[in-house]
Amino acid sequence: MPLSVLSLMLVVFSFTTGEFVIAGILPEVAADLSVSISEAGLLVTAYAMGMIVGGPVVTALTARFARKPLLLGLIVVSVAGNLGSFVAPSYALLLASRFLAGLVVATFFAAAITTVVGMATAGREASMVAKLTLGMNLGMILGTPIGTFIGQHFDWRATFLAIALSSAAALLLVWRALPARSAQPPTGTTATASVFGELRVFARRDVQLAIALTVLGNVGVVTVFTFIAPLLTEVSGFAGEAVPVLLLVYGVGAVAGNFLGGWLSDRAQMPSLAGMLAALAGSLTLFWLIGHIGSVAAVLTFLVGALAFAIIPGMQTRVLATATSAPTLAIAVNASAFQVAAAFASWLGGRVINTAPGGLHTLPLVGALLTLTGLAVALHSLRRDRRRELLPA
Known part of the structure; x- marks a missing residue:
C-alpha cells in the first residue's frame, strides 16, 4: 500500500472509530453527565446528522478547493470536534462537538476516494478504494473495542482524546506523504x-x-447488523459472552470481502455487484431459514460480513464513473444517503421486531427482501450499460 494511501486510510480508521465507539461507552457518558441512556443515544444521532448535513453542504462549499489543503483542513475540524468532546462540560456541548466531528466525514471520504482513484492505474480503481475502506473495517473491529476499553477502564473522555490524537498523527502523515499533484480530481473528470x-x-x-x-x-x-447481538443470542442460541467473538468473525469477513469486492469490481463492475447482492440476499435468507443452528449462524455471520463489505468498493467507483463532472460531490451525497438509509434501517428493524409475525426471527428475511431491491437496481443499471454498448459509435 503506498504511504499516501496508508495515511488516508488511517484517517478513515480514526473517523470510523469515532463514529461507532460511542455505543460502547454510552453508560459511562450517561452516568457522568446525569442523562438517561436514551438521551446519551442521541450522541449517535448528532454524529450521523453531521454527516448527513455536511455531505452535500460542506462538499459544495469547498468544491473549488485544492484537494490536499482541503483534506488537511477537514482533519483539523475533526480533531477539534473530538477535542471538544474530550473537554465538553455539559451534554449540550458534547452534542455540538459530536455534530462538528461528523460534519466533515462525508466530504473527507469523498475527497479521499477521488484522490486515491486518481492515483490508481487503469482498471485498478476499485482495488484502490478497497485499500482506503480497509480503514472502515479496522475502525470497527479494532478501533471501536480499543476505544471502548479506554472509556470503560480510564474515562470516557479519554476515548475522545485518543481519537483526536490518532487523527492528529494521521494528519501529519497525510501532510508529509500525500503529494499535492496526486490530490486532484481523477483523470477524466471535468471542472x-x-x-x-x-x-x-x-x-x-x-x-x-x-x-x-x-x-x-x-x-x-x-x-440486520443493527440487531445482530440479539439475533445471535435469542435466535441462534449463543451466550452473551460469545457475541464479541462473533462480531470479530463478522469483522474478519468484512476485511476479506472488502479486498475481494475491489478485485471483482475491477474486472466486471456491474456483473460482480449484481452477483454479490444476490449472494447477500441468499445468505440473509439462509439466516432466516436455518440461523437457529449455532454452527450455521457462525458461518453465515462471516459470510454476511464478507458480502456486506464486498459491495462497497464497486458501489463507490460506480458513483465516480457516472458522475464525472462532479465526482467528489456525488460521493459525498452518496455517503449522506447511506446515513439516511442506516437511520431508516434502525427504525425499520425495531418495527419488524415489535410488530411482524416471528418478530426478531423475521428480521433476516426482511433484510433479504430489501437487498433484492438493490439487486433489481443493479440489474437495471447493467441492462442500461449493455444497451449503450450495442449502440453504434
Whole structure:
C-alpha cells in the first residue's frame, strides 16, 4: 500500500472509530453527565446528522478547493470536534462537538476516494478504494473495542482524546506523504463553472441509479447488523459472552470481502455487484431459514460480513464513473444517503421486531427482501450499460 494511501486510510480508521465507539461507552457518558441512556443515544444521532448535513453542504462549499489543503483542513475540524468532546462540560456541548466531528466525514471520504482513484492505474480503481475502506473495517473491529476499553477502564473522555490524537498523527502523515499533484480530481473528470453546475450532475439517470444502488443495496444488511447481538443470542442460541467473538468473525469477513469486492469490481463492475447482492440476499435468507443452528449462524455471520463489505468498493467507483463532472460531490451525497438509509434501517428493524409475525426471527428475511431491491437496481443499471454498448459509435 503506498504511504499516501496508508495515511488516508488511517484517517478513515480514526473517523470510523469515532463514529461507532460511542455505543460502547454510552453508560459511562450517561452516568457522568446525569442523562438517561436514551438521551446519551442521541450522541449517535448528532454524529450521523453531521454527516448527513455536511455531505452535500460542506462538499459544495469547498468544491473549488485544492484537494490536499482541503483534506488537511477537514482533519483539523475533526480533531477539534473530538477535542471538544474530550473537554465538553455539559451534554449540550458534547452534542455540538459530536455534530462538528461528523460534519466533515462525508466530504473527507469523498475527497479521499477521488484522490486515491486518481492515483490508481487503469482498471485498478476499485482495488484502490478497497485499500482506503480497509480503514472502515479496522475502525470497527479494532478501533471501536480499543476505544471502548479506554472509556470503560480510564474515562470516557479519554476515548475522545485518543481519537483526536490518532487523527492528529494521521494528519501529519497525510501532510508529509500525500503529494499535492496526486490530490486532484481523477483523470477524466471535468471542472464545472459553479456549485449549481455541479448540482446538475444529480439530474443524470445513471447517477441517480448509482446512489439508489448504494442505499437499497445496503439497507437490508444494515437492518440486520443493527440487531445482530440479539439475533445471535435469542435466535441462534449463543451466550452473551460469545457475541464479541462473533462480531470479530463478522469483522474478519468484512476485511476479506472488502479486498475481494475491489478485485471483482475491477474486472466486471456491474456483473460482480449484481452477483454479490444476490449472494447477500441468499445468505440473509439462509439466516432466516436455518440461523437457529449455532454452527450455521457462525458461518453465515462471516459470510454476511464478507458480502456486506464486498459491495462497497464497486458501489463507490460506480458513483465516480457516472458522475464525472462532479465526482467528489456525488460521493459525498452518496455517503449522506447511506446515513439516511442506516437511520431508516434502525427504525425499520425495531418495527419488524415489535410488530411482524416471528418478530426478531423475521428480521433476516426482511433484510433479504430489501437487498433484492438493490439487486433489481443493479440489474437495471447493467441492462442500461449493455444497451449503450450495442449502440453504434
